[in-house]
Ligand code: SF4
């Protein structure tokens with residue numbers, strides 16, 4: 001046993017990209033690994049949950065948890081880490097807001113099962129076998145994690161101390177979050193460890209954003225040849241940068257794609273997707289019902305666009321409450 | 324269904340500015356007089372539905388008559404976008420109604436609410452929302 005602070009890194013309902021982002025710390029990771037004892041990191045190291053269960057409550061200094069909570073196993077691991085940790089950091093868009101898998105909340109659990117195990121054209125399931133939490137095979141009981149009614153962000157399941165958004169979070173903010181924890185320099189509980197302003201603030205295209213934007217036509221990114229240095233909104237392409245927290249280093253913008261909102265709402269805003277609706281209305285240049293309808297119809301799948309990363313934690317997402 | 328719950332926002336520049344507001348407020352439940360229909364953020368409407376509203380009625384100034392130039396048009400656009408987003412949950416567009424007119428004494432407000440409640444009664448409860 002060393003006297004070093006203990007750190008756990010864990011993966012719930014996510015794609016693995018967040019773990020990859022930790023690996024991308026490269027040499028910084030070696031310095032961190034020197035300064036702490038990693039006690040759990042399923043994707044990289046062979047510790048078992050039983051090791052964590054055997055620890056005293058609060059023994060882990062920091063648990064970095066990525067991914068959302070969709071099944072009973074993820075819920076159990078989240079609760080275990082909460083119990084054993086002094087600080088829980090929700091890491092990445094899925095843990096912070098539900099993430100892209102959270103769009104599953106547009107559908108019911110029943111719809112999802114029917115499609116995946118029965119109706120999708122590539123499915124061949126003549127006996128109608130659906131996964132069950134408990135099944136008996138050769139007199140043995142087999143169990144699977146139970147699939148919950150909806151996707152939840154981490155703070156809908158356990159108390160979360162800090163948030164680091166992004167899909168995935170960028171290495172500079174990860175290094176900053178870990179150092180701030182080790183040096184005891186964390187801000188108020190509940191804070192996002194990322195800038196407070198909107199992405200537009202640091203966007204290299206900001207100087208080309210017109211003082212007053214007037215959208216008369218909305219185009220999707222693949223429908224135009226987007227100019228590489230002009231604000232997307234000025235080109236009639238929806239960009240969530242106006243309603244999204246800064247900090248990613250304008251990744252998408254730099255590869256000529258508009259922001260899709262993975263950093264979530266800016267400081268003080270409850271729901272980025274709804275704010276985007278209000279903001280968008282203000283920049284649409286139409287007055288008559290007919291003109292308004294014409295331009296509104298050009299937005300394909302507005303709910304999907306505005307809540308791509310945040311549906312489970314959004315006010316809008318609470319309109320549907322299957323549980 | 325029981326009588327539908329309608330939340331009504333009305334702009335004070337065209338609606339009920341000559342009325343005894345507290346008397347009228349005692350008559351109308353869930354009535355919120357505001358300054359400018361343009362003040363109604365999309366968030367207020369979603370919040371109303373989350374608090375159990377079956378419909379939201381917004382009473383604004385006649386077109387061309389907004390005290391702040393175009394607050395009523397801004398709201399019209401906002402509602403069009405919000406209605407489109409709400410469609411994903413099968414929340415019908417009729418559950419949000421905008422009336423642009425003038426009624427200094429506010430005597431028509433209960434009638435507007437009544438009329439909307441009747442129409443919403445036909446739709447029933449929102450199928451997916453929290454009660
Ligand atoms: S709207 Fe998008 S492209 Fe325009 S300045 Fe903001 S982040 Fe940059």
Ligand code: SF4
Pocket residue numbers: 166167199244245248249250251252253258259260261262263
């Ligand atoms: S530009 Fe937007 S979607 Fe892309 S990484 Fe940054 S915050 Fe995320």
